[in-house]
Amino acid sequence: xxxxxxxxxxxxxxxxxxxxxxxxxxxxxxxxxxxxxxxxxxxxxxxxxxxxxxxxxxxxxxxxxxxxxxxxxxxxxxxxxxxxxxxxxxxxxxxxxxxxxxxxxxxxxxxxxxxxxxxxxxxxxxxxxxxxxxxxxxxxxxxxxxxxxxxxxxxxxxxxxxxxxx
Amino acid sequence: xxxxxxxxxxxxxxxxxxxxxxxxxxxxxxxxxxxxxxxxxxxxxxxxxxxxxxxxxxxxxxxxxxxxxxxxxxxxxxxxxxxxxxxxxxxxxxxxxxxxxxxxxxxxxxxxxxxxxxxxxxxxxxxxxxxxxxxxxxxxxxxxxxxxxxxxxxxx
Numbered sequence: 180x181x182x183x184x185x186x187x188x189x190x191x192x193x194x195x196x197x198x199x200x201x202x203x204x205x206x207x208x209x210x211x212x213x214x215x216x217x218x219x220x221x222x223x224x225x226x227x228x229x230x231x232x233x234x235x236x237x238x239x240x241x242x243x244x245x246x247x248x249x250x251x252x253x254x255x256x257x258x259x260x261x262x263x264x265x266x267x268x269x270x271x272x273x274x275x276x277x278x279x280x281x282x283x284x285x286x287x288x289x290x291x292x293x294x295x296x297x298x299x300x301x302x303x304x305x306x307x308x309x310x311x312x313x314x315x316x317x318x319x320x321x322x323x324x325x326x327x328x329x330x331x332x333x334x335x336x337x338x339x340x341x342x343x344x345x
Numbered sequence: 346x347x348x349x350x351x352x353x354x355x356x357x358x359x360x361x362x363x364x365x366x367x368x369x370x371x372x373x374x375x376x377x378x379x380x381x382x383x384x385x386x387x388x389x390x391x392x393x394x395x396x397x398x399x400x401x402x403x404x405x406x407x408x409x410x411x412x413x414x415x416x417x418x419x420x421x422x423x424x425x426x427x428x429x430x431x432x433x434x435x436x437x438x439x440x441x442x443x444x445x446x447x448x449x450x451x452x453x454x455x456x457x458x459x460x461x462x463x464x465x466x467x468x469x470x471x472x473x474x475x476x477x478x479x480x481x482x483x484x485x486x487x488x489x490x491x492x493x494x495x496x497x498x499x500x501x
Contacts, residue, residue, distance in 0.1 A: 285401045305405040328369035
């Protein structure tokens with residue numbers, strides 16, 4: 180699927196995908212993030228999208244699965260927080276990081292970012308997309324992408340400093 | 346003094362770009378500029394986080410080229426095979442059976458050969474006057490006269 184085809188066939192069903200996401204995730208902001216993540220996921224696999232007879236149906240399925248995964252992750256992190264608190268003194272994540280080199284640390288910091296921020300910082304800082312392009316692909320405002328990008332970059336710096344000044 | 350001014354000037358530019366970077370405002374071009382400024386060895390320790398983070402992203406960029414486009418490698422291999430097959434088909438028979446020497450050099454360029462062949466034909470050919478002259482010399486009368494003279498010589 181060409182860039183043009185993606186914009187012509189996938190972006191128009193964004194509202195539909197958003198409704199599906201909202202049904203599963205309930206919260207509007209969660210659903211919005213999930214839809215952007217799905218659109219970025221579909222964008223990265225656009226070369227192979229043509230092999231599906233009905234791309235709209237495929238996009239719907241991807242959205243449903245993605246939201247279900249997200250829901251599981253939210254529940255898991257909720258319960259993980261308690262586990263962390265109970266044993267923070269003995270084996271907190273920063274102690275685990277100590278044994279690793281800088282590259283592994285940064286990789287882990289990025290992997291721990293919220294998934295949408297992760298996708299955006301990867302596209303901007305590793306794949307060299309412009310913010311405007313990401314906004315177009317996700318059907319959002321440039322400002323919304325900037326906010327997520329800015330949060331991600333600040334978080335990476337903050338976590339890196341935490342690791343170096345422990 | 347000049348050096349200090351220059352440095353503080355450069356720090357200002359780095360600081361300005363770093364601020365914009367964290368606000369998500371830098372373009373890819375500005376980030377390239379910032380990366381260049383950060384690669385300076387004499388920067389204060391306070392720029393370490395940015396140097397490390399930019400260095401990390403840089404290594405990921407180089408890896409991405411190979412990770413994201415394995416089809417390019419296959420594509421290159423296929424293209425190479427196709428070109429080799431094409432070369433074998435088109436050039437090999439020409440080399441094997443048809444060639445010419447021009448000024449002592451072997452060539453298979455058909456256009457070159459044609460040109461040289463026509464040029465050499467021009468050297469051989471002559472204009473109409475020459476042809477007529479040569480026919481004159483073979484004039485019937487002259488031949489008959491010569492023959493007659495010969496015979497009359499015999500008769501004498």
